[in-house]
Amino acid sequence: MSEAILxxxxxGACTLIGSCVGVIASSRLTQYRLAQLEKQVNRHNQVIERTFRLxxxxxxxxxxxxxxKQRGRALAD
Structure with a gap:
């Protein structure tokens, strides 16, 4: 095999591995950020529910x- 082909x-193998690692890291970051966003939405919804009850x-x-007040006025009259 010639040196150029090797x-x-x-x-190509290094590029493939690097791309896979990048995709996995990006996926993990997206999942983490989505989980954090879900927590914030849940807290917000709880505040809205409490506000509605209040x-x-x-x-x-x-x-x-x-x-x-009406009873007081009626008693005063």
């Missing part, structure tokens, strides 16, 4: 306050 085969409680509290 160098070409070795270069808004419901506030509506109930405002309704109760209105009722108490």
């Amino acid at each position: 160098v070409a085969i070795i270069s 808004e419901g409680r506030m509506d109930e509290a405002e309704h109760d306050i209105r009722d108490l």
